[in-house]
Amino acid sequence: MSAIELVGGRPVAIVGAGLVGAGWAIAFARAGLTVRIYDSNQDTADASLPWAAEQLEALHKHGLLGDAPDTVKRRLTVVQTLEAGLDGCAYVQESVLERVDVKRKVMLEIERLAADDLIVGSSSSGIAASAFANDLTISPRVLIAHPVNPPYLVPVVEIVPSTQTSPQAVIFVDALMQAIGQSVVHVRKEIEGFVLNRLQAVLLREAWALVRDGVASCEDVDKTVRDGLGWRWSFMGPFETIDLNAPGGVADYAARLGSLYYSIAKSRTGEGPWEPELVTRVEAERRQYLPATELASRRAWRDDRLMSFAAIRSRSGSHE
């Protein structure tokens, strides 16, 4: 089913129109959906439209829009109240501040205003839905739909139900996300960091430890990933990578290298938090490669590279 069919022709709402929420607005509008944008700070909501227009132009240049940028832009409307945002909506993507009390407050407001069948996805990157969405009439219809930024470029989205989310809500959000072109990962337990940030966390911890111990510089760690490991991971993922890296597949790989990897893991079990002195050292090394004044332009470079990457992937098929 198309995204429009899934929502029965009804609009979707964005609540919280910062970088994440505004990014979601583009992802939904690109798929043909009518999108209402609300933010408790009216300036934030207003600023999202010209920003989205710029992104749509860039997407168009990279061949990543099916419709004309103006056509997609016309699907976006800023509304003044949460009530106006939710009226008649089939789905709302909540992207407010990452704080339990703030998210709980929004859920209480949504409960008061929403239609009986509204489904609520939260962009929370770390807080589990059970911490702010339970024991409400809407609880069976709330879950986490955690994107990578920006969601209209990097397709992965983690769906994490709370202890009270209904299977129907999970099925709906899975279908909607796939219909707008996202790649859905089901996280089946409310574990800290979900899957994506856990995987990033362990790699980062080893990276910091290698720099701390004088084994390699930050730049050499970055090279190891961007000129080595990252190539395969950008189209295969870690399990497929090792499955293809031993003659007999993944079990063969585990037999050959499991003990080495266990030994490496054991060597790090006594680690503490990142020391302030180490953070200072890493910051200093990064600033040699990229002065603080160039952070913004480098982010623009990154987004341009991600658009090129997305364009290549959309031509070659994501996994075939």
Next chain:
Amino acid sequence: MSAIELVGGRPVAIVGAGLVGAGWAIAFARAGLTVRIYDSNQDTADASLPWAAEQLEALHKHGLLGDAPDTVKRRLTVVQTLEAGLDGCAYVQESVLERVDVKRKVMLEIERLAADDLIVGSSSSGIAASAFANDLTISPRVLIAHPVNPPYLVPVVEIVPSTQTSPQAVIFVDALMQAIGQSVVHVRKEIEGFVLNRLQAVLLREAWALVRDGVASCEDVDKTVRDGLGWRWSFMGPFETIDLNAPGGVADYAARLGSLYYSIAKSRTGEGPWEPELVTRVEAERRQYLPATELASRRAWRDDRLMSFAAIRSRSGSHE
């Protein structure tokens, strides 16, 4: 300096002509060097030439060869003896079996036959050079030059000196590798797994633990990386990624997320080796996505994707 200037017009030698050694032969020949290929198993050495010819055709099709495939192929010669291989050579890339006794034996032979200025790089992916190359007359001229497979596609190479390697040897191999187009990472201590496999190891351990605990399927872990984390890592590396992901750069990122990442790391300190039952489960899941009979064809798919990726990178500049 060009690679040819660096070796003073002399040949380089490949000792051990399996997949790794034959891959190196292509990387050197592509850069204009004359390459002698030796393997103690004559059949292995002979088989490397037609295989290399196929790879050169594929590289040519992807626009990754400066010269005609035949021109590059003519730079490759199989020799019958190690003595003939090393005669007059400036550099030898050792890629024999990953076993201390086998590597030690080859080093003793090289010591007996080599010119006084021969530099020796070993493709060892895990064994430190000090374990097999110390206390020889050639020891100051031996170091690890560990590639990712295949080295003519994925550019990273880890240079790891032994406790007896001279700085001059490190400088020479660094220059030679850069001249043939590799991306050099300096590993400054002989740590288990060097840098690349340590980073892979920690991510894999978390991936296996998530599957074991029922948090996510293998396929969903793979999606998280190939449709999420891997995109940025394929052109930025982990430090640059987080440096751009907080308004104030990497120190700001550490202040915001350091405690979450420490908490995630602490949650895994009691982990044991991968259990046989878990290995069986992962193997079974992978075989649902890829039957064992299709492993070989999927490897060909992977190599084609890597060639496309290399072609894109060579057009866009590796890091600009």
